[in-house]
Amino acid sequence: MIQIHNLDVHLGSGKVTVHAVRNVSFTVKEGESFGLVGESGSGKSTVLRVISGLYQNRSGEIKIDGEVQGGRKGIEFYKKLQMVFQDPYASLHPRHTVDQALTEPLQIHKLDQVEKRIRTALKSVGLGLNFRFRYPHQLSGGQRQRVAIARAMILEPRILLLDEPTSALDVSVQAEVLNLLTKLRIEHNLTYILVSHNLAVVAYMCEKIAVMNQGKIVENLSKEQIIKSQAAEPYTQQLLAASKGYDRETARQLLQFD
């Protein structure tokens, strides 16, 4: 479904350029959930944003559903691929109600049966119809993220790009949202690319995982390999150890790396 080949991205311009993504390649099959995990500055979010069409300044090949992606995106592209952003407090327009947020993509793509689609979308993310005319500031973080997911799903895409979808949420809310995402994926046979710094979240949600560091893919793992801590690269082992909680010995070793 998605094939990335030798992707290279430079961010910034002139004197202040950063080689954010270096020669990244991976493939995601239809219906699969692929995870990109890494710390800040690893380039994982950049990869996602390049796939979504945000950055044009890149080299390498991106193939989505068999089509090579060029510069300009037609409107059909946005029906196929949608993104859920990290910050639920920033991804909804503050002056638009939930209803307006959901109607907007329908109007852009001139879809019919607006009323029915909105109701279905709200129901599919577990929000009652009484949320329809609220403003974002009247919703909790988890509710906002559900609206963001409903908004992404309302165009019936084949691919969802998830950029740290639960990092800003409380742990208990995170569990609900992650379960919702899994349910939607199975129901609609969606393809996911999930980006997160949280190894446990990625391990839950994804079958195949790539670990990124400083723009490069350091290692590719499967879910089983992560569960069994079968990491070959030292960086991956470091991430695995750190995800288990604080341990004085691990921390002391990390201090040496400084």
Added chain:
Amino acid sequence: MSSIRQITEMTYPLLKIENLNVEFRNHAGNSTQAVRDVSFALGQERLGIVGESGSGKSTVGRAILSLIPPSGKIKAEKIALNGVDLQKLSELEMRKIRGNKISMIMQDPKHALNPVMRVGDQIAEAFRLHNNISHSKAKQKVFDILKDVQIRDPERVYRAYPHELSGGMGQRVMIAMMLIPDPNLLIADEPTSALDVTVQMQILAIIDDLVKEKGMGLIFISHDLNLMASFCDRVLIMYAGRIVEECRASELAQAKHPYTKGLLACLPMVENSDQKLTTLNRDPAWLE
């Protein structure tokens, strides 16, 4: 100030809170109880206060230092540091406590540091606020504390501005600034939540070492239950303003309150990632 001198003499328990209540009122006259009947004692140990957003954990930390905005009211039977009731102190006396006997580290160092002042000068200023020493002696003390927080290049960092530092570096500077006056108690409010996991480990190691070395009490406020369980000695779990569980960190798995058990169950753990995530069922009874 005799009460200040009293605080310097260490007595056990270091901090005693009895029935702390914090209420916020907004213009419309609606009030919210952010903290309800919170009581605990702290010795020379590491105490974690864990809760989700809205649990009141940060408010507890700020109430100890009397740093609540005017719309909030603090009511407690006792907030005692080394036996001295902090509620009875005037604002002037309280200022001698803040940053001196009790220090607080917050989440984002970039928000807590003055962007137009060099970092070294800020730390020095923080020290000279409470100690009457010369500029050069203060500078030397700053270099010492920067080395204590594992900064290899103290001269460069001294001259740097906050925006020139990375997240982890900025947080070390914050820690340096807060620990330079040798406080009795350190309150850390989500100090590592904005940092990468590996940097987080480094910062925790630094806090760990310094707290042990200087014999301070530490209150660590966080939403990360896993982290608290592995870093702290004791843990308090808060929900809707109340403490619902109090136990030793090592015994967290045997927690009794359904909220704690629910929270533990819904944490994603790498080892269990082939199973479905359990969700938390909120019982309205917990709000009582």
Added chain:
Amino acid sequence: MMTEKAFYGWRAWLLAETPESALQARLSRFYLSWLSFKRNPLAVIGLLIVVFLVLIALFAPWLSHHLPTEQNLADRLQSPSSTYWLGTDELGRDIYSRIIHGSKITLYIIFLVAVIVVPLGLFVGTTAGYFGGIIDKILMRITDIFMAFPRLILALAFVAVMGPSIENAVIAITITSWPPYARIARAETITIRHSEFILAVQQQGASAWRILFKHIVPMCTSSVIVRLTLDMAGVILIAAGLGFLGLGAQPPSPEWGLMISQGRQYLLDQWWVSTIPGIAIFIVSLGFNLLGDGLRDVLDPTNN
């Protein structure tokens, strides 16, 4: 008039936690802003003054006692009395009636300026801020050029060329007033240009114009409205100044600035001829200032 039950019914509807329609949601938000606004007594005073101005202008024919141009030379320069509430001027015209009719002119000027300046400023500012690059540079240089002109001097030059009239005075004011709005709109646009809610709607395939009009402009309206109300105070003064210099409204128009000018020679003995229009200008100007301050407190996005 309204029964107690009906009143509380309305209030509950407006404050409902879960609005059931788009209209209810919008009215609810407006009502909450109003409640917040009401808490500031000075702001309410400002609002009342502005409302008062509008009402006077609307009901001018019924409120005034005489025609504004009706001369009664036998009664010239009379001090305020029961017949002539605010006295008469040098041509025996009733000052009270002239003030009332003059309010229409004041309102006319304000309205024209607002209606031109706001859309123009928003358009230029959001376009420049959103597209950036060379479009931004060109638009901002144009803005700078207009901003460099001192208002009164440009007005003088313009009116000297085009001839004095209210409309030309308004155009002159507008030409120099719009740049700050473009700057405000541009600054707001740049702030939110990379926000995730803008990215999200780009991700849906929205065209640039749709994004500008439906998503970016609504975020700029608060700052622009605040600026507008505060500006109005200045606009009134400039219009009055132009009127005073004879460059705006022409006699016998009851424009307040013109009234001050015509009454100057009688200032010492018949002070009311100049002073009363001056007080009117002061009150309206003050009203807009207070209203603008109050709106700023309420519309500041951090309040929500």
